[in-house]
Amino acid sequence: MNVTLCLTHDCNLRCAYCYAGVKSARRMSWETAKRALDFSFEQSLNRARFSGHEPESQLGFFGGEPLLEWDLLRRSAAYADEEAARLGIALKKTVTTNMALLDGQKAEWFRANHFYLGLSLDGNAAMHDTLRRFPDGRGSHAECAKALAYFRGPEARAEVIVVVDPRNVIGLADSVEWLMEQGVCNIALNPNFYTEWAEPAQETWRESYERIGGLYADRFRRNAPVRVNVFDGKIRVWLKEGYAACDKCGFGVDEIAVAPSGRLYPCERIVGDDTNAELCMGNVYDGFDKERRACVVACRGNTVEECAECSVRDRCMNWCSCINYATTGATDRVAGIVCFHERLAINAADRVASALFAERNPAFLAKFYNAARIG
Amino acid sequence: MNVKKVEKRSDPGYPSKRQFAEKAKAFGLAALGLGSLITAGCERVRTGGLMPVREGGASIVAPKPETPPRLRGDIRVDPNHQPQAVPPSGTAAP
Numbered sequence: 266m267n268v269t270l271c272l273t274h275d276c277n278l279r280c281a282y283c284y285a286g287v288k289s290a291r292r293m294s295w296e297t298a299k300r301a302l303d304f305s306f307e308q309s310l311n312r313a314r315f316s317g318h319e320p321e322s323q324l325g326f327f328g329g330e331p332l333l334e335w336d337l338l339r340r341s342a343a344y345a346d347e348e349a350a351r352l353g354i355a356l357k358k359t360v361t362t363n364m365a366l367l368d369g370q371k372a373e374w375f376r377a378n379h380f381y382l383g384l385s386l387d388g389n390a391a392m393h394d395t396l397r398r399f400p401d402g403r404g405s406h407a408e409c410a411k412a413l414a415y416f417r418g419p420e421a422r423a424e425v426i427v428v429v430d431p432r433n434v435i436g437l438a439d440s441v442e443w444l445m446e447q448g449v450c451n452i453a454l455n456p457n458f459y460t461e462w463a464e465p466a467q468e469t470w471r472e473s474y475e476r477i478g479g480l481y482a483d484r485f486r487r488n489a490p491v492r493v494n495v496f497d498g499k500i501r502v503w504l505k506e507g508y509a510a511c512d513k514c515g516f517g518v519d520e521i522a523v524a525p526s527g528r529l530y531p532c533e534r535i536v537g538d539d540t541n542a543e544l545c546m547g548n549v550y551d552g553f554d555k556e557r558r559a560c561v562v563a564c565r566g567n568t569v570e571e572c573a574e575c576s577v578r579d580r581c582m583n584w585c586s587c588i589n590y591a592t593t594g595a596t597d598r599v600a601g602i603v604c605f606h607e608r609l610a611i612n613a614a615d616r617v618a619s620a621l622f623a624e625r626n627p628a629f630l631a632k633f634y635n636a637a638r639i640g
Numbered sequence: 641m642n643v644k645k646v647e648k649r650s651d652p653g654y655p656s657k658r659q660f661a662e663k664a665k666a667f668g669l670a671a672l673g674l675g676s677l678i679t680a681g682c683e684r685v686r687t688g689g690l691m692p693v694r695e696g697g698a699s700i701v702a703p704k705p706e707t708p709p710r711l712r713g714d715i716r717v718d719p720n721h722q723p724q725a726v727p728p729s730g731t732a733a734p
Contacts, residue, residue: 269688327688361688383687426690455690462641494690504657522688533688569643576649601641608646619653625668634660636669 266312267515268305269325269522269533270298270341272334278363278405281396282430282457284591285329286538292334293525298341300549301523302348309354312519321355327522327533332366342378361385361426363397364409372415382423383453386410387433388440395433410447417448424451424494429473431457431466438476445480445491453494459591462602470606474613482617485628499580499614500633507579516586516596517546517561529553531561532587544590561596568597572604581607 273292276285293301305322313320324345326338342358349356360375361383375382386409387393394404416423425444429437437454444452454477462470477493484491502508514520517531524530524539527549535544546561547554567583575581583589583599592600621629630636655663664671 267686323686325686325688359687361690381687383690385689424687424690426687453687453690500654503652503654504660506656506658571643571645575645577646599643601643604643605641608644615652615654622654630669631672634657634669635672636660636664637672639665639668639670 266305266309266321267323267325267520268301268308269327270301270331271327271329271522271524271533271536272298272331272337272341273329274525274538275333276328276330276363277333277365277399278330279398279400280363280428281398281432282428282460284459284534284537286536286540288329289538291525291539293337293523293527295337295340297523297525297527297549298337299344301527302341302345304549304552305521306348306352306354308519308521310352319355320353321357322349323357323359325358325533326360328361330363330366331360332362332371335366335371339374342380346378357381359383363405364412365405367412367415369415372412376422380422382416383426384412384416384423385426385428386413386444387427388436389443392427392433392436392440395436396428396430413447413449417450419450421450424453424492425449426453426455429454429456429470431460431462434466434469434473437470437473438480441477441493442480445484449491451492456606458588458600458602458606462605467605471609474609475616478613478617482621485621485626485632486624488628490628490632495610496614496617499611500618502580503615503618504633508582508584513584514565514586516565517558521546523549534587535590564596566597567599569599572599577608577611580611583607 270293271285274286274289275292276283276288279288302324305324309320309322324342326341328334331338338360345356345358348354358379359381363385367384385397386406387395387397390404390406390410393406393409397405397409399405413425415421416425427437427440427444441452441454474495478496481491481493481496502512514532520532522530522533522536524536526539528539529546529548530536530541530544531546535541544561545554546558565584565586567589569583572578572581572583581604583603585603586596588603589599590596592603618629618633625638627637630638651659655667660667660669661671
């Protein structure tokens with residue numbers, strides 16, 4: 266069971282593309298956090314009994330900005346560790362932060378407590394400050410990027426999340442290059458599908474992925490590969506000839522998000538300002554609203570007829586329910602912009618991977634095939 | 641913008657794991673071992689807010705249990721649904 270606790274609706278930034286709803290001081294109480302953890306562990310144990318697998322759980326901290334609730338985060342993580350150990354549940358912990366409050370002490374605490382971090386930073390100052398600003402309108406890059414120093418190199422258990430939006434896509438390739446220069450080895454490009462992408466922006470997006478593909482390939486040629494989720498993801502999905510059932514969205518089944526109020530949603534991207542009645546699946550005190558949850562779960566996936574015969578359907582993320590919902594209003598209807606992006610990503614990844622394979626690039630072969638040339 | 645079916649597409653110019661396993665020698669390559677072939681570089685976690693571009697080594701993971709059977713209709717079939725009341729939590733705005 267993956268559970269994400271949205272610790273607060275508040276945030277110290279006002280990013281223009283934020284989907285997390287109106288910012289307010291509503292925060293999660295300790296009682297709600299504890300109940301959410303107990304509830305998620307109950308679910309993990311139930312699922313393990315049902316599947317016959319060892320129980321496991323992933324706990325994510327999200328917001329708003331979760332570091333605004335530092336004491337609650339620490340207390341919740343400590344309780345989760347204790348309970349998971351007592352119940353025999355393998356626990357992974359993640360946090361997604363905008364980095365503005367992330368100093369050396371906190372970075373060390375996360376390291377010591379085995380967290381995996383999502384660091385929201387849109388690359389260089391020009392791209393980042395376009396949309397990620399403080400409430401007073403100042404760009405936040407200078408304050409947020411300082412903490413990158415704690416997460417350099419391939420051993421860092423962190424990824425830098427770059428939100429790609431039509432208003433900042435012009436700086437995307439430069440930003441990825443800048444991140445690589447800073448020593449970031451794990452870059453996640455996170456498209457904003459919640460907005461209109463006009464054709465010129467789509468074209469810029471296409472050109473950017475081509476250039477990023479060149480940067481990505483260059484790192485293999487220098488024997489210093491980096492991970493860029495769009496490229497690594499599409500290459501690996503081809504290696505195993507399509508997404509497996511267990512790769513797909515756990516939306517409402519083994520993936521839940523808890524709003525500060527304790528209400529349950531199928532994904533943290535749906536929580537918003539906690540007013541979505543059609544996707545609210547209960548609360549941590551009374552448990553699941555079974556009828557509503559069954560309805561949410563049943564309507565996952567993709568029912569668009571054109572997709573059924575598409576030759577890249579097995580490598581396409583048309584099943585991501587929260588993106589489908591955000592773009593089409595239905596969890597099972599994929600939007601044209603997602604189709605555009607998936608074709609773009611598959612083509613860009615295949616071009617790079619085909620070239621590196623043709624070269625028999627040692628780093629590429631080692632990373633994706635654990636193989637080497639004979640002789 | 642609409643969804644566009646990709647009519648026909650040949651395999652990319654690099655092999656899948658299955659193709660590689662069948663023809664490694666023909667490629668002039670040798671596998672160094674199977675373990676990391678499946679899981680190398682995979683951190684099977686998703687940080688909150690990130691689109692799930694998942695890439696884990698799923699081939700050795702058994703499928704998850706079946707989800708409940710699909711119901712007809714869209715999730716909006718119950719427009720009158722109200723979320724259940726929950727105890728108040730959190731602190732008020734200062």
